[in-house]
Amino acid sequence: xxxxIKLYEATRKKLKAYxxxxxLMGWDQETEAPELSVVHRTKQFQVLAEExxxxxSNPSFMEAIEKLxxxxxxxxxxxxxxxxxxxxxxxxxxxxxxxxxxxxxVLTSQASQIWAxxxxxxxxxxxxxxxxxxxxxxxxxxxxxxxxxxKGYDILLDMxxxxxxxxxxxxxxNTLKDELVPFVLEVTKNNNQRFSxxxxxxxxxxxxxxxFSKYLLEVFDYDQKRGLLKESAHPFTSGVSTSDxxxxxxxxxxxxxxxxxxxxxxxxxxxxxxxxxPKYDDTFLHGGTSLGIHxxxxxxxxxxxxxxxSFWSVHYPxxxxxxxxxxxxxxxxxxxxxxxxxxxxxxxxxADELTYSLHVMVRYEIEKMLISGxxxxxxxxxxWKTLMGQYVGMKPKTxxxxxxxxxxxxxxxxxxxPTYALGSAYAAQIYxxxxxxxxxxxxxxxxxxxxxxAWNKEHIHQFGRTKTPKEILMIATNQEFNPQYFVxxxxxxxxx
Amino acid sequence: xxxxIKLYEATRKKLKAYxxxxxLMGWDQETEAPELSVVHRTKQFQVLAEExxxxxSNPSFMEAIEKLxxxxxxxxxxxxxxxxxxxxxxxxxxxxxxxxxxxxxVLTSQASQIWAxxxxxxxxxxxxxxxxxxxxxxxxxxxxxxxxxxKGYDILLDMxxxxxxxxxxxxxxNTLKDELVPFVLEVTKNNNQRFSxxxxxxxxxxxxxxxFSKYLLEVFDYDQKRGLLKESAHPFTSGVSTSDxxxxxxxxxxxxxxxxxxxxxxxxxxxxxxxxxPKYDDTFLHGGTSLGIHxxxxxxxxxxxxxxxSFWSVHYPxxxxxxxxxxxxxxxxxxxxxxxxxxxxxxxxxADELTYSLHVMVRYEIEKMLISGxxxxxxxxxxWKTLMGQYVGMKPKTxxxxxxxxxxxxxxxxxxxPTYALGSAYAAQIYxxxxxxxxxxxxxxxxxxxxxxAWNKEHIHQFGRTKTPKEILMIATNQEFNPQYFVxxxxxxxxx
Numbered sequence: 001x002x003x004x005i006k007l008y009e010a011t012r013k014k015l016k017a018y019x020x021x022x023x024l025m026g027w028d029q030e031t032e033a034p035e036l037s038v039v040h041r042t043k044q045f046q047v048l049a050e051e052x053x054x055x056x057s058n059p060s061f062m063e064a065i066e067k068l069x070x071x072x073x074x075x076x077x078x079x080x081x082x083x084x085x086x087x088x089x090x091x092x093x094x095x096x097x098x099x100x101x102x103x104x105x106v107l108t109s110q111a112s113q114i115w116a117x118x119x120x121x122x123x124x125x126x127x128x129x130x131x132x133x134x135x136x137x138x139x140x141x142x143x144x145x146x147x148x149x150x151k152g153y154d155i156l157l158d159m160x161x162x163x164x165x166x167x168x169x170x171x172x173x174n175t176l177k178d179e180l181v182p183f184v185l186e187v188t189k190n191n192n193q194r195f196s197x198x199x200x201x202x203x204x205x206x207x208x209x210x211x212f213s214k215y216l217l218e219v220f221d222y223d224q225k226r227g228l229l230k231e232s233a234h235p236f237t238s239g240v241s242t243s244d245x246x247x248x249x250x251x252x253x254x255x256x257x258x259x260x261x262x263x264x265x266x267x268x269x270x271x272x273x274x275x276x277x278p279k280y281d282d283t284f285l286h287g288g289t290s291l292g293i294h295x296x297x298x299x300x301x302x303x304x305x306x307x308x309x310s311f312w313s314v315h316y317p318x319x320x321x322x323x324x325x326x327x328x329x330x331x332x333x334x335x336x337x338x339x340x341x342x343x344x345x346x347x348x349x350x351a352d353e354l355t356y357s358l359h360v361m362v363r364y365e366i367e368k369m370l371i372s373g374x375x376x377x378x379x380x381x382x383x384w385k386t387l388m389g390q391y392v393g394m395k396p397k398t399x400x401x402x403x404x405x406x407x408x409x410x411x412x413x414x415x416x417x418p419t420y421a422l423g424s425a426y427a428a429q430i431y432x433x434x435x436x437x438x439x440x441x442x443x444x445x446x447x448x449x450x451x452x453x454a455w456n457k458e459h460i461h462q463f464g465r466t467k468t469p470k471e472i473l474m475i476a477t478n479q480e481f482n483p484q485y486f487v488x489x490x491x492x493x494x495x496x
Numbered sequence: 497x498x499x500x501i502k503l504y505e506a507t508r509k510k511l512k513a514y515x516x517x518x519x520l521m522g523w524d525q526e527t528e529a530p531e532l533s534v535v536h537r538t539k540q541f542q543v544l545a546e547e548x549x550x551x552x553s554n555p556s557f558m559e560a561i562e563k564l565x566x567x568x569x570x571x572x573x574x575x576x577x578x579x580x581x582x583x584x585x586x587x588x589x590x591x592x593x594x595x596x597x598x599x600x601x602v603l604t605s606q607a608s609q610i611w612a613x614x615x616x617x618x619x620x621x622x623x624x625x626x627x628x629x630x631x632x633x634x635x636x637x638x639x640x641x642x643x644x645x646x647k648g649y650d651i652l653l654d655m656x657x658x659x660x661x662x663x664x665x666x667x668x669x670n671t672l673k674d675e676l677v678p679f680v681l682e683v684t685k686n687n688n689q690r691f692s693x694x695x696x697x698x699x700x701x702x703x704x705x706x707x708f709s710k711y712l713l714e715v716f717d718y719d720q721k722r723g724l725l726k727e728s729a730h731p732f733t734s735g736v737s738t739s740d741x742x743x744x745x746x747x748x749x750x751x752x753x754x755x756x757x758x759x760x761x762x763x764x765x766x767x768x769x770x771x772x773x774p775k776y777d778d779t780f781l782h783g784g785t786s787l788g789i790h791x792x793x794x795x796x797x798x799x800x801x802x803x804x805x806s807f808w809s810v811h812y813p814x815x816x817x818x819x820x821x822x823x824x825x826x827x828x829x830x831x832x833x834x835x836x837x838x839x840x841x842x843x844x845x846x847a848d849e850l851t852y853s854l855h856v857m858v859r860y861e862i863e864k865m866l867i868s869g870x871x872x873x874x875x876x877x878x879x880w881k882t883l884m885g886q887y888v889g890m891k892p893k894t895x896x897x898x899x900x901x902x903x904x905x906x907x908x909x910x911x912x913x914p915t916y917a918l919g920s921a922y923a924a925q926i927y928x929x930x931x932x933x934x935x936x937x938x939x940x941x942x943x944x945x946x947x948x949x950a951w952n953k954e955h956i957h958q959f960g961r962t963k964t965p966k967e968i969l970m971i972a973t974n975q976e977f978n979p980q981y982f983v984x985x986x987x988x989x990x991x992x
Contacts, residue, residue, distance in 0.1 A: 034720065036721045036739045040777060041740070226533065
């Protein structure tokens with residue numbers, strides 16, 4: 001056993017280094033790498049993928065994992081989880097042909113550029129052959145990995161949210177379909193809300209917006225010695241350890257809201273990773289346990305904390321200080337109404353809290369059909385429009401505003417989207433549980449987000465990947481997942 | 497032979513990838529990585545260094561290089577140069593005991609922190625034991641590597657500038673001592689130059705300075721699809737391929753000159769690497785052939801182009817547009833005088849064009865004595881002051897402003913400094929040669945820096961590392977190195 005542990009740890013050290021290089025290349029690519037550097041970078045990425053594969057498929061490394069897994073009851077509980085995950089990961093090496101896997105990794109490391117160009121030119125056909133390859137690989141992958149217990153789309157879904165498959169998601173989305181869709185279509189039928197032209201037509205200088213983002217870092221106690229805030233086309237969080245977790249935001253001169261809530265959203269993700277127990281940094285247990293739990297932290301920060309009147313009762317004066325002309329005569333109540341509008345829209349990442357999960361549902365239905373073979377890639381744009389009409393009540397005229405809007409599929413992420421909606425639903429359930437222990441609104445009015453961070457650390461963050469999403473939910477809420485919290489939360493908030 | 501070539505190329509591909517990862521980690525560290533991320537990053541760096549050493553010291557890789565070297569006449573000329581260099585590099589693995597080499601690498605990876613603290617506290621004794629070890633290793637290194645053809649300090653000098661040893665540098669620096677030192681001491685005896693308080697006491701907003709830097713990127717035709725400009729404490733250039741060569745600058749609100757000439761200086765370096773033949777990107781022939789030739793490109797851009805009246809006759813209006821108040825009533829002639837001041841000073845990196853090479857000469861003399869054993873580390877501060885008095889006419893009162901000012905020795909870089917002075921001298925010779933083919937001032941007045949870039953590409957840049965510095969100089973100027981060009985240039989410029 002001792003030798004197997006040593007062997008496992010020696011290889012893990014190298015794999016962690018390769019993971020780090022890949023992480024840094026990704027961060028660089030998405031935030032500043034020059035446009036034409038992609039070909040050269042991809043070559044280095046290919047070497048990295050091959051070297052990592054060599055390590056992962058080394059027979060003695062695989063044997064070590066298998067032996068440790070056989071004797072997992074003797075292992076320390078954290079290490080047992082790591083070995084359980086490593087054992088599960090072995091299937092990629094054992095069941096998927098190496099050349100296909102590496103070719104796919106290389107394909108998806110480059111495809112975002114093809115997608116970006118296609119989106120920019122509103123030309124689905126330019127992306128279609130690439131997406132075709134990606135979908136085909138995922139269909140084959142599902143075949144390679146299927147077992148008696150798990151088949152089809154479930155295999156992909158489980159990769160992002162362990163224990164969640166079509167059965168669980170159908171239950172969740174059917175609740176939304178039954179209860180939320182009619183409510184949303186009703187609430188958004190008429191967009192009668194009127195706001196001051198100051199809010200809708202002002203110019204919001206970007207240097208002032210940057211200043212407010214910096215202020216928000218302080219408010220949320222985001223440790224800038226272990227992280228940083230940068231700018232990128234699409235905001236994201238990129239963490240590699242508890243000493244290095246970075247976030248991005250983006251600024252639009254005609255709109256201050258986007259940057260504010262992007263920054264808060266990404267801080268929710270970032271604080272999760274920064275608050276993991278540092279003892280996991282050199283293991284594969286660092287980071288969020290699942291995308292859904294991760295998203296619960298960003299959505300809670302963004303929507304439940306960041307869009308609340310309690311929050312702005314403290315921080316609105318700072319915003320007015322930075323934008324005195326733009327916010328002249330606008331009181332905090334109008335501001336909070338302004339940032340909580342609900343309306344039908346086409347773009348997921350710009351969608352409001354109420355309609356957001358319905359955008360996700362469109363993608364879930366489509367992925368399910370793509371993987372089962374009921375939908376062909378070429379028919380995607382049409383299906384997209386149909387489903388948007390049904391769930392959101394609005395159809396895009398272009399593919400740029402439709403099926404081409406998201407980067408995810410170009411990165412091979414199929415099974416990922418549903419976790420976005422799940423995250424909001426988890427957040428509603430977790431919020432209720434936290435609120436039983438202390439009054440969250442009061443903490444916000446006291447500008448004490450540290451208290452909220454501390455609760456999340458204790459109940460969620462510290463565990464890293466040692467608990468499954470279902471276990472985390474049980475620790476944090478004493479209950480299994482229940483989407484009714486989410487529906488109730490939205491109905492209450494948006495009935496006014 | 498075929499098999500040796502294949503083996504060499506397969507390992508090179510991996511080494512190039514490792515080089516890329518190291519490059520990116522360095523870039524990240526120097527420009528934005530969070531303060532506390534250093535420990536985690538260092539762990540990954542150690543894995544990288546160990547893996548690279550494993551590859552480099554692999555017996556079959558070494559054998560391939562030796563066999564290819566034996567048969568080098570059969571190789572394609574470019575590849576022959578690469579193998580010649582690789583064969584030369586083998587000496588590090590073969591002649592230097594691994595443990596000593598690694599201990600030295602560990603020492604120099606930590607020493608910059610010790611140096612920084614000692615400098616900060618103006619305490620040479622705190623750095624002395626570390627510097628002692630570094631000098632001792634270099635003295636041993638010289639012994640390990642010496643051959644019948646090359647001994648002593650020459651071995652270190654040759655690492656940074658192939659073909660340049662004490663004989664060549666003595667000739668160069670003796671010319672400076674004989675002709676430049678008395679001239680400089682005379683010119684700088686009285687600092688009678690007076691400038692408007694607008695120039696010396698204004699505030700120069702950083703966003704406007706940034707705008708001017710962006711303007712300069714256009715002026716120099718710096719391809720931003722293959723590079724970028726960022727900010728860092730100490731400006732530098734960091735290139736990894738012809739599709740990715742990045743530069744940094746820094747801004748000071750009380751002084752616009754520093755950013756302008758840092759940006760232009762780094763563009764000189766960057767354009768060199770961007771204009772290499774892209775066919776070298778995946779080989780070890782990409783990049784500048786030597787530090788001296790590299791510096792010739794940055795110094796020419798900065799001093800000979802960027803500080804000329806011809807240049808500013810075109811671009812001064814843009815500067816005035818950005819800083820109308822600060823430059824009100826200042827004509828272009830006064831501006832050009834302001835950016836071409838010559839005076840005695842203590843800090844090399846702040847020294848002007850006239851005195852700079854004399855700062856370098858101080859370091860050259862000291863290194864020569866250290867490696868030959870004529871000077872002990874403990875006697876460095878005293879010797880420093882003496883030489884500064886002789887060459888620059890000014891002695892530092894503190895070691896912080898004296899022997900502790902530069903980071904280089906803490907990183908083990910002994911033999912590096914002389915290339916800085918050599919670069920300026922090369923630049924003067926190259927400029928004259930270019931000026932025989934077309935009138936450079938006219939090109940500047942026509943805002944046609946493309947023409948200058950094209951000439952440098954044809955005569956210098958395209959070759960990457962396939963030519964030695966001496967060969968490059970012969971191609972570009974039809975002559976061997978002649979420091980008289982440099983002396984004449986400075987005397988002419990600073991006699992007015």
